[in-house]
Amino acid sequence: MSFLTLNGIAAPALVEGSKKTTIEIADRGTAFSGAPYVSLRRRKNLYSVRLGPLSQSDADAWAGLVAGDGHHWTFDADLYADDGLTYSTLANAAVSSTHTKFGAKSLKLTATTGTITFPTALVEPWTVMVWQYKVAWHWVVVRSDVAGGWTDGVYNAGTSTSWLSVAGSTVLSEPIGLDTWYDDLIILPYLVPASWIASLYSAAVVWPTGLVATGDMISNGPRSVLGKVNDRNQEQLVLAGSWADNAERLDIDLEEV
Amino acid sequence: MRTPTVGETAILGAATGIGAGVTWFQVFVKDTGGNWINLSSQNGILTDWVTEVVYGEKVDDPVATAEFSVVRAVRYLSLASLMQSSKWNRVTTYYSPLLFPGREVLIETALVPRGVTPAAGDWRQVFDGYIDDVEDGGDPIKVRCRDLGGRMQDAWIEEERIYGWTPLLSSLPAWAPSTVYGPWAVVHPTAGSTYHFTATSRLGCTSGTVEPTWTFAIYDSIADAVNGWICLGTTPTQYGAKLWQAGMAVAVGDVVAFPYQSYIDPNRQEYFVYRCATAGTTGTVAPVMDGNDWLTYIHDGSAYWARMNNVYWPDCAAYPACELEDIIRQIWGDWYATGNSLQIPTPSNWAVTPYTQARRPVLEALRNLAAQIGWDFRHKWNVALGAFSPTLVSPNRSKVATDWQFYSKDYIAVPRASFSLTDIRNAIDVVYSDRSALSTDGVNYQRKTVTVEDGDSIDTYGRRWAEIAEASNSNIDTETEALALATAACSDLCNPTVEMDIELHFHFYPVELGDLYLFLANGVHFDTNQSLAVVGYQHTLKHGECRTTLNVRGSPTLGKRVWLSRITTAGTAKPARLNPPAPPCSLTITNAAGRSRVSFAKGRNSDAQGALLFELHIGANGFVPSPASFVESTGGNAFTVFRAAGTYYAKLITRDQHGNVSAPSAQFTLVPT
Numbered sequence: 001m002s003f004l005t006l007n008g009i010a011a012p013a014l015v016e017g018s019k020k021t022t023i024e025i026a027d028r029g030t031a032f033s034g035a036p037y038v039s040l041r042r043r044k045n046l047y048s049v050r051l052g053p054l055s056q057s058d059a060d061a062w063a064g065l066v067a068g069d070g071h072h073w074t075f076d077a078d079l080y081a082d083d084g085l086t087y088s089t090l091a092n093a094a095v096s097s098t099h100t101k102f103g104a105k106s107l108k109l110t111a112t113t114g115t116i117t118f119p120t121a122l123v124e125p126w127t128v129m130v131w132q133y134k135v136a137w138h139w140v141v142v143r144s145d146v147a148g149g150w151t152d153g154v155y156n157a158g159t160s161t162s163w164l165s166v167a168g169s170t171v172l173s174e175p176i177g178l179d180t181w182y183d184d185l186i187i188l189p190y191l192v193p194a195s196w197i198a199s200l201y202s203a204a205v206v207w208p209t210g211l212v213a214t215g216d217m218i219s220n221g222p223r224s225v226l227g228k229v230n231d232r233n234q235e236q237l238v239l240a241g242s243w244a245d246n247a248e249r250l251d252i253d254l255e256e257v
Numbered sequence: 258m259r260t261p262t263v264g265e266t267a268i269l270g271a272a273t274g275i276g277a278g279v280t281w282f283q284v285f286v287k288d289t290g291g292n293w294i295n296l297s298s299q300n301g302i303l304t305d306w307v308t309e310v311v312y313g314e315k316v317d318d319p320v321a322t323a324e325f326s327v328v329r330a331v332r333y334l335s336l337a338s339l340m341q342s343s344k345w346n347r348v349t350t351y352y353s354p355l356l357f358p359g360r361e362v363l364i365e366t367a368l369v370p371r372g373v374t375p376a377a378g379d380w381r382q383v384f385d386g387y388i389d390d391v392e393d394g395g396d397p398i399k400v401r402c403r404d405l406g407g408r409m410q411d412a413w414i415e416e417e418r419i420y421g422w423t424p425l426l427s428s429l430p431a432w433a434p435s436t437v438y439g440p441w442a443v444v445h446p447t448a449g450s451t452y453h454f455t456a457t458s459r460l461g462c463t464s465g466t467v468e469p470t471w472t473f474a475i476y477d478s479i480a481d482a483v484n485g486w487i488c489l490g491t492t493p494t495q496y497g498a499k500l501w502q503a504g505m506a507v508a509v510g511d512v513v514a515f516p517y518q519s520y521i522d523p524n525r526q527e528y529f530v531y532r533c534a535t536a537g538t539t540g541t542v543a544p545v546m547d548g549n550d551w552l553t554y555i556h557d558g559s560a561y562w563a564r565m566n567n568v569y570w571p572d573c574a575a576y577p578a579c580e581l582e583d584i585i586r587q588i589w590g591d592w593y594a595t596g597n598s599l600q601i602p603t604p605s606n607w608a609v610t611p612y613t614q615a616r617r618p619v620l621e622a623l624r625n626l627a628a629q630i631g632w633d634f635r636h637k638w639n640v641a642l643g644a645f646s647p648t649l650v651s652p653n654r655s656k657v658a659t660d661w662q663f664y665s666k667d668y669i670a671v672p673r674a675s676f677s678l679t680d681i682r683n684a685i686d687v688v689y690s691d692r693s694a695l696s697t698d699g700v701n702y703q704r705k706t707v708t709v710e711d712g713d714s715i716d717t718y719g720r721r722w723a724e725i726a727e728a729s730n731s732n733i734d735t736e737t738e739a740l741a742l743a744t745a746a747c748s749d750l751c752n753p754t755v756e757m758d759i760e761l762h763f764h765f766y767p768v769e770l771g772d773l774y775l776f777l778a779n780g781v782h783f784d785t786n787q788s789l790a791v792v793g794y795q796h797t798l799k800h801g802e803c804r805t806t807l808n809v810r811g812s813p814t815l816g817k818r819v820w821l822s823r824i825t826t827a828g829t830a831k832p833a834r835l836n837p838p839a840p841p842c843s844l845t846i847t848n849a850a851g852r853s854r855v856s857f858a859k860g861r862n863s864d865a866q867g868a869l870l871f872e873l874h875i876g877a878n879g880f881v882p883s884p885a886s887f888v889e890s891t892g893g894n895a896f897t898v899f900r901a902a903g904t905y906y907a908k909l910i911t912r913d914q915h916g917n918v919s920a921p922s923a924q925f926t927l928v929p930t
Contacts, residue, residue, distance in 0.1 A: 024801075025800055027804075029669060031665065031668060031669060032665045032668050032779060038277060039277050039279055039763060039802070040279065041371070041800065078344075081333070082302050084331075084332055084333030084334030084343060084344045085333040086333075086344065210302050
C-alpha cells in the first residue's frame, strides 16, 4: 500500500515534512472548587502532508482534488450533485433504475430527444468523467485539451464526444438514436492526468462524496477527510528526465471529518 | 425534574474528571412534505450543519424558547430561505424553504459516556416548537423558536362567551338507582345510549331501582320513578355559550345563552343555555322564555334549540360544580384543540362560577385561570406520552425534598447572587366584581375589595402595597376567588430571596421549572447548604462545550412578573367621587283622593357619595327623565304629589354632592283617586 492514497489515486507524498496532529473536540477547564474537568467528545487526526515534486499541471490537479473542486452526481435519488448543484434545463431526462452502474439509479436520456444542462460555469481546462450505457457500461473521460477521449481507461482520438457540449454550462444529449444511461458523473475544473485515468478505471469504484484518504499514513483508514491546500512551493529541478523550472511541492492539510 | 436513566445519573453525578460524559445534540425541522429533516446528520459534503443551540425557559415567560445556528451554505447547498435552487429548499419539485417561520422544530440531546456514539435510545427530546424568526443575513443563520405554547399564544378566543355553566358532560355521573336528582340534573346512561339526559323539570326527579330503557332520539321523554328524563343528545361541539342574536347562523352543536329576567329576583341576570339541534338562522326576536319552567325544545327562526342548562340558577346546588380544569378543557377545546392532549395531573378542587370569557389569546386566558389559584399553565414533558403537552402545573410552594444536589466541583461560576427590595409586595388588594351583589344600575355587579397582608414582611420591610384590579368580566367574581388570588400573590411577593445564576460545566438536561436543588456550601457565596428552586434555566450547546446555567430562587413560585404585570398603576381605578350614586329603592306608594305619596330609601352603597338629593320625574309611559319631566326634589325620604284622578307614570333619581346622577329607578305608577 502506498503512503497516502486520495480517492483511490496514489499521492506522491513525502514522509519528510509530513506529520499527524491530534485535535480534541472537548471542553477543559477548572470548576469553582478548583477541580479540573474535561468533557471530551472526540479526538481526531489532522494530517499535514507534503506532495511532490510535481509538474505545474499535475500540481493543479492535486490541488483541485484536495480542495474538492468540481461536481459529482450519483443520480441515486435525484439530479442534485453532492454539492447541491442541479440542472438548469432538461428534456426527456430523468433518473431511472433500468440500468445502474453504482447505487440505486442512474440518469436516462431518451433516444434523440433527451438532453440535460448543468450550469457548471466551466472554463478550460476541464475534465468530464462518466459511466455511459447504450448496450453495455463504458467509462468515458473527456478532457478540454485533447480531441476524442478515453474509453475504459484507454485514450482514442476518435472517441465520440457528440453527446457532450461544454460552453460554460455542461450539456449532455443523445444524438444517435439510442436510449442512454449515465452514472457517476464527475465534472472537474482541471485536467486529470492520464495516469489517474488508468488507475481509476482499474479500481472501478464509485467516486466518493468529498475526499477519502487511505494508505500507510492514515490510522484506521480509509477515512473521510476535509482537504486544504496551504503552500505551493516552487522548485526548479529535473522532473521525469527533463528540466522543469516551475515544479512544485504542495503542503496540504487533511482533517478527519 | 425529568428522570434520568441509571446511566445518565452516573454520568451527571461524576461530572468531572475522566468520568464525565458527553452531550450530543441534533436539530430536526419538519418540511412542508411532512418529513423530519435532521440538520445534524446529513449525507453529503457537510454532515452536521448545526453549530450552536441555546434553549431554555423562565418562570416569568409563558413559553420556552430556543435559538439555533446553522451553516448558511456549502457550495450550492444553501439554507438561506430565498435560495430557490438549493436542494434544502425544495420538496420534491416545488420551492418550499426549509428554514421558514411556522416550521416545526425538534431538538434532541443524548448524554453518553465519552467515546460512545449515541444509539437511537439515547436521544431525549428537549424542545418541541415552531420557528418564529429566521435571520438569514449573517453566517451562521440564526433561527429563533417558541415551544408548542407559542401556537396557543397566537390563537385567540375570538368571541366573548359564557363559560362555567356546566362541567364537561363526559365527567357527569352515570345514572344510579334509587337516587334523588336535583333540578336540571344531567346523567348519562350506564348502557343503552351514549347520549345525555336531563331531569324533565326544575323539580328534579328520582330514579327507580331498574334503569329505564334509554333511546337515541333527542327530546324523547323517558319515565323514571318520579318524573323522568329528556334526551339531550350528544356532547355539544363547544362549551362557550354565545349570547343569542337575531339572524345569527347556527350549526348543530353550537351553544347559545338566552338572557332572561329571573323569576326569583328581578335584579338578577340569568341565562338559559341551549344547544343547537337543527342548523339554521335565528329569528328576528328572541324566543319567549318562561323563567319558571323553561322549555326543552325551542323553534327559533329556522333553527331548533335543545335545552342544556341554565346559568346562575339559584336552586341548582345539586348540579355538579364546574372545576377550574373543566373550564380549561372547555376553552382549549373550543378555541385550540390541536397538538398534544391537555394534561391535568392534579385536580384543582376549585369550582369556578359562570363568567363571560373576554377575548384574548388562548394561552393568556388559560394562564389567567390557573393563576387564579396560583398555578401555572405551560408545556411540560410528559413521560407517558413521550411528548411536551400543555399541562396545568401546581407549583409546590412548600416543597422540602430536593431533586438533585450540586457540589462546587459541578459549576464554573456563580455570576449572580443578589437580593432586592424592589419587587417585594406584602399587602395585596384585589378589586373584583362580586357576582352575588348586583349594582344599583341593575346590570353591573358591585366592585369590592379584599386585602391579604403578610405581617412579618411588613414588620421587616415596611408596608409595600399593591392592588390587582380584575376586570368586570373577570372570572374572579367571588370573595373566595379574590382571596385565593391575593394570597397566592402575597405569598410569591412578600419576601426577598436570594436569586442566583449558577453556570454548570455540563449539560443538565433533566432540569424543569420548579425543581428544588441542594447546593452544598462553597465557602465563598454561602457557608451552609442552600435549597433553591429553579425559576429559569438556559442550555448552551456547542460542539465540545455543552453547559447549563441555572437561575434559582428561594422556593417554587409562579414567578414575580406574572403578579407584577397585574398590579394596577395609579389612576386606573376610578375615584369614588366619579361613581354615580344608586337610585332610590324600597318604594312604597300610597294613593288617596287627589294625591299620591311615594316613600323610599336611599340605594345601596350611597353613603360614600356624601349628601344626596332625590328627584321625582313624571311623564308618559316609558319616558326618560329630563328637565321637562322634573317635578320636585327633596333631601328627605318621601314625596307627596297632588294630581287629578288618573294614572301617572313616575321615576326617581338620585343626585350626589359631586353632581353625579344615578340611573332612574324602575318606573312606577301613581293613581290618585
